Amino acid sequence: MRRTLLLLIGVFLASCQSGKDQKEDVKQEPMRTPEARKEVVYQVFTRLFGNTKTANVPWGTAEQNGVGKFSDFNEKALAEIKDLGVTYIWYTGVPHHALIQDYTAYGISNDDPDVVKGRAGSPYAVKDYYNVNPDLADDPAKRLEEFKALIDRTHAAGMKVLIDIVPNHVARNYEGKTNPNGVEDFGAQDRTHMEYHKDNNFYYIPGSAFAVPNWEGGYQPLGGEKNPLSDSRFKEVPAKWTGNGARSVQPGMNDWYETVKVNYGVRPDGTRDFPDLPEGYEYKGYQAHADFWADKELPNSWDKFRDIAEYWLDMGVDGFRFDMAEMVPVEFWSYMNSAIKLKNPDAFLLAEVYNPDLYRAYIRKGKMDYLYDKVELYDSIKHIVKGYGWTDHIPVVQKGLKDIEHHMLHFLENHDEQRIASPDFAGKAELAKPAMVVSATISTSPTMIYFGQEVGEPGKEQAGFGSPTRTSIFDYIGVPHHQRWMNEGAFDGGQLSAEEKSLRDFYKRLLNFTINSPALMGEYQDLHFFNKELNAKYDHRILTYARWSTGEELLVVTNFDEKKSYQLDLKVPQELLRKWKLSPGKYSLEEQLYGSVKSELLVPAGGAGEFRIELQPLESRIFKLLRP
Template sequence: MPAWIEHAVWWHVYPLGFVGAEPELAAGAPVIHRLPHLHAWLDYAVELGVSGLALGPIFAASTHGYDTIDHFQIDPRLGDDTDFNALVEAAQARGLRILLDGVFNHVGRDHPAFQDVLHRGPQAARAKWFRLSWPRGTAPGIEPDYACFEGHRQLITLNHDEPEVADHVASIMKHWLNRGIDGWRLDAAYAVPRRFWSGVIRRVRSVHPDAYIVGEVIHGDYAALVRDTGMDSVTQYELWKAIWSALNDCNLFEVAHALDRHNGFLDAFVPLTFVGNHDVTRIASRIVDERHLPHALAILLVCGGTPSIYAGDEQAFRGLKEDRIGGDDAIRPVFPETPAGLAPYGWPIYRLHQTLIALRRRHAWLHLARTRTLHLTNAQLVLSVGDETRRLLLSLNLAEEGVLLPAPGARSVEAGEAVVRQAGTPNAQVSLGSQGWAILKA
């Protein structure tokens, strides 16, 4: 894993939604220079405390960006190469790294390779790029059956056993790394054979050893996938689910159990952690009691991992993901031209993010920190977070009543509101108010 990732906190942006792009790319549509919209938000991201932009799809695609047409072209709804170069330059001038979203499990139906299949039949030059089943009497113009991504017929699965596909993906990844990006998020990484990733990533790392590569993995054996593929990390969906579920159910045993598993992951790799992204209901909508939002953020930004903040979550944006056409629209909204256009009620949560991210940046060792449970009930939790020489304490209270919890060795309050009694002693305690939380220096 590249050394720089120890200090990384990502601000995750879904560009097509952020800039208000059209839902579909019309044939022959002119380039619209919308990527510069992001420039007005770079200082906002720096002031938030993040160190990089994790961008959703930016390549030419038919609709939502995950139905790619051309991996070497910026989506005309966003701009062109000049706009991309300017964004990279502006980000780098502020010390922000860039992570791109690589959709390499599948392409859209409008991808030229698949369109050639539809027009020329089995004789198409790149027919072997796909898993096709041809009816008898096949002739040009007859559509084959084909493998697709999770039943979505607009997303044509690539044939990852075909060497030309591996060559193509490796060339894409190296091309954009050469253009100044710092790494890749591999979309639907769980759906691609591990041997494919292993070969491609090895080729990419031979040229770009400091590239950060993280795979989207929802469930399964995270550590084995990292080991077998050569990825640096995968998305930590287990912890994401445990955080909001435990807070909603007032069952902190669930998050304690998830953090125990998280410790095991940290022995093998450092997961990408989050409480929101472009594919899930906004955390401010997911949390039933809004008073528990700070608890979720405290867990995210104190525990080991590489944290990612989904743009808008730092302003407590709301939005429900729904399983229907257009069901992602609410969680992928248009942003104002500048941060000055944001509603006033989100800024307290922004400032809380600033506080917690600043704490994490002061204690970069939290990247690898393990947790140990010191006190646990359904409604209260005290964690030791750190290693043998450095540690913080995280204390949570979900009850309506204030509580006095054990906090051995606690010296002072780093974040949150609490009172430490018998500070610096083995008998130290922390007093939390109703629905309170605190991060303590020990």
């Protein structure tokens, strides 16, 4: 649903960007120190991870369907995640968001089902940025202490912690009950009689009252269950703009009606109440950006979100995933991220940006570390896995992103995307094994996997709000394949099938290889088109490339075909042999994932090198060159 609004977003942001185009020759390389290694992010939907209940009643309550807790991430669970090859855990759904559960005994107001998606609520409708979801605590009165303990356990297990910040919108019923001293709530000082003011936190429709959407297609909040607040009314006077920018007093049910849009000083006509970054600031560091903003009078919302980020950094969080960052002006990100980096230079900053035309601005001016590589690599790979895409497109993608490749985080699943094993994607998790090899090894960027991906979770559950193919983020639900790995809290895979165990073993081997390989933080060269021109047996279901750095040279070959085997004499161009400083002769090649296959690279006195390979369907080989 989010990406269907990109056209609207593009129009809204057109006037929010600097008029100067980014120079295409900028080099932003990763730190190529000998110890540099790739990062692996494990996204976990926190309330689903530890849930052992399997009833999966549509629209079921927490009592019926279960809900996981912070405490489920015990030392054993965290050790197993770390052992998978993970360096960061992104705990999704931690900030307190609107949900249908009575916590009034803890001073929390009840939420209205008419402006909550699902029963457990959307993690992107944050209700209180200075506290955490009470569902996740064994004792809701001590929920913040329990999350702090989870941060400490994660660090003790050798991993770092990411949480969400959702800067574009907040819950329709935002209510900061636990603000630190001196922190005013969103909207507390807003001039609500004005559609816009620079220091208003929201946009208003003066003289009007909000109306809940007209439900279509048989939808009813809570599936039609009676609830004292479910009456097709929600009091909001005057009405506010909806999170996706809808300006109607009655948004549609496909709008983000559960949220209200945050005002960053962009007037309704697109003009702005803050300055542009001067030309050349895309080449300057965090300190220069912070210095530029230091003496400026900026919209109140800028300071509010900076304070929120610093609060969680002080709590021990190591970085953030920023939801729909492209809907917020890039100048704000310059301000926000420079403040974060000055407080913690190692903070991991990941943003959801889907418009490729904005990538370089949000990296260079906005000072993002990483953006989703969704539109370029993910979409290309998905088409190949589904059978109608060609591997020819992947080297083209890599060439087009060469100057920013390190900043484009790779994934095959996340909470917004279809599960690989769902019928609407691949239907079988194994079909994505070559895709996962490519995603994890083709660049220096971090890799991300979504919990349950490693055991082939298909996302079939009819949870309530929304439809299957994605594990529900809106309702209480069990996650069957993941639960079999969890094995009633043993976290040992004891209930997995042989196929599921094999799949998890594959992920474990691959991810651990990536975080230990210096070559994957080094150079890349496409070998695909070179081989396609020279070998009639080589086709668009195969992909071949080289990765290397001082002390490690790799040749990566993948077969995306589900049925076809290949026997190939693959060529290595003379140019690469020179880069690797290989003298004529024979060099052993040792496969790195399973170690059972070897080959030889033949280096002639002149011309291309050659090595022979047999690939079974869906098989990949990562060969390391062994020098005498």
